[in-house]
Amino acid sequence: xxxxxxxxxxxxxxxxxxxxxxxxxxxxxxxxxxxxxxxxxxxxxxxxxxxxxxxxxxxxxxxxxxxxxxxxxxxxxxxxxxxxxxxxxxxxxxxxxxxxxxxxxxxxxxxxxxxxxxxxxxxxxxxxxxxxxxxxxxxxxxxxxxxxxxxxxxxxxxxxxxxxxxxxxxxxxxxxxxxxxxxxxxxxxxxxxxxxxxxxxxxxxxxxxxxxxxxxxxxxxxxxxxxxxxxxxxxxxxxxxxxxxxxxxxxxxxxxxxxxxxxxxxx
Ligand code: UDP
Numbered sequence: 001x002x003x004x005x006x007x008x009x010x011x012x013x014x015x016x017x018x019x020x021x022x023x024x025x026x027x028x029x030x031x032x033x034x035x036x037x038x039x040x041x042x043x044x045x046x047x048x049x050x051x052x053x054x055x056x057x058x059x060x061x062x063x064x065x066x067x068x069x070x071x072x073x074x075x076x077x078x079x080x081x082x083x084x085x086x087x088x089x090x091x092x093x094x095x096x097x098x099x100x101x102x103x104x105x106x107x108x109x110x111x112x113x114x115x116x117x118x119x120x121x122x123x124x125x126x127x128x129x130x131x132x133x134x135x136x137x138x139x140x141x142x143x144x145x146x147x148x149x150x151x152x153x154x155x156x157x158x159x160x161x162x163x164x165x166x167x168x169x170x171x172x173x174x175x176x177x178x179x180x181x182x183x184x185x186x187x188x189x190x191x192x193x194x195x196x197x198x199x200x201x202x203x204x205x206x207x208x209x210x211x212x213x214x215x216x217x218x219x220x221x222x223x224x225x226x227x228x229x230x231x232x233x234x235x236x237x238x239x240x241x242x243x244x245x246x247x248x249x250x251x252x253x254x255x256x257x258x259x260x261x262x263x264x265x266x267x
Contacts, residue, residue, distance in 0.1 A: 004099060006072045007252055009043045009056050011064050013073075015100050016110055022061055023111070027120060027174045027199045034058075034189050035202040037065035037104045040072070040249035041242055045183055052183045055190045063102035067226030068246060072253045073099040076260050103228075104204045105217060111175055111200070112139055116146040123168055123198070126154035126179030127208040135211035149173035154180045165192050176201045179208040 001022070003010040014022070026033040036042075036059040046053040056062060064070055115122050122139075124132040132151035140146050149171040156164050168176060176198040178185045185203030193201060209215040217223070218231035229246065233239055 003062075004073050004076070006069060006076060007043050007047070007249070007256060008053070009038060009046055009062070011038055011062050011069060011073070011099065013099055014063075016102055016106065019061060019063060019102055019107070020110055020114055023114065023200055024118070026060060027118075030199055032193045032197055033060040033200055034186075034193055035061040035063070035107070035200060036186055037063045037102060037107055037202070037204075038069060039065040039182075040068035041245040042182060042186075043069070043072075044245040044249050044252070049183065051187060051190075055183075055186050063107060064099050065103045066101060066228070068229075068249060070099050070101050072249070075253050075257055104202075105207050105210060107202065108177060108204050108207045108211070111177070111202075112143045112146060115175055116143040119145070119147070120174035121147045121149035121172070122175045122177060123149045123171060123173040124151045124177050124179075124208055125164070125168070126152075126177075126185070126204070127206075127212065127214075128155065129153045131208050131212045131214055132179075134213065135208045138213065139211055154178075165195050169195060169197050172197070174199050177204045177208070178202065179204045179206060181205060 001018075002013040004013050005011075012019070023035065026035075034055070036056060038056060042052065042056070042065075046056055064073065112122065114120065124135055126132060127135070130153070132153055136148040136151045140148055150167065150173070152164055152167065176189075176196060178189055178201065180188055180203070182203060182205055185205070189196075189201045189203060206215060210217050215235075218228040222228055222231050229243065233243055
């Protein structure tokens with residue numbers, strides 16, 4: 001698997017089909033794995049947040065969440081990162097096709113289909129009281145054969161956390177979707193990965209709200225034109241502060257570009 005380096009963060013260069021093949025392998029091993037869908041905010045946060053930087057470095061799979069990362073890969077184009085810190089073997093070859101966008105919502109949909117077709121159990125954690133339960137009700141109706149091992153809302157107190165983790169461990173799902181908001185969900189997964197013992201754990205942000213019907217995804221034309229961020233901003237203006245990370249990310253990528261070009265001509 002090839003990993004592209006974008007401002008210090010390694011993003012795996014793979015199609016959804018390839019990502020799912022890796023995920024199916026993770027499940028076969030039975031060992032816990034963390035999958036991260038990385039977006040520009042996360043890349044910028046990881047420059048000051050050592051814990052997040054470590055999570056991104058050590059995650060078993062990191063996908064390009066959104067057009068921002070795909071754009072950056074195109075700008076930087078340069079040589080992929082060497083497979084230094086990850087445990088799996090990755091070949092650092094120059095990719096011949098553009099990086100594919102795999103967002104949290106798309107990955108969730110693919111994981112639900114995989115689970116329904118392969119008889120895997122999923123667990124939904126996160127969202128306000130009732131959201132995960134409603135999401136479970138709706139996904140079992142729309143993905144025939146899907147088995148939901150359990151659900152829990154995302155507003156548990158710190159003293160309730162051990163019981164939440166134990167509950168998930170005892171139910172032994174193959175896939176855990178955690179919607180606690182980023183980067184909290186990535187840190188939560190990393191912190192509890194081994195106690196949870198779930199082969200595939202991934203943060204899904206507000207996807208449970210979408211599955212439950214309490215929030216809506218951008219219209220298809222906005223998704224296609226890479227304007228999903230604008231839709232989210234218009235619906236939730238409080239995201240404005242966070243979204244300032246996007247122009248900062250773009251500026252950092254453009255500043256990195258000449259350096260990267262110099263580096264590749266020196267090779
Ligand atoms: N959330 C939660 N517990 C918390 C804080 C947030 O379960 O303590 C949930 C919230 O209800 C929402 C999701 O986390 O469903 C965050 O959604 P958002 O779209 O903001 O995700 P992000 O863009 O931060 O990944």
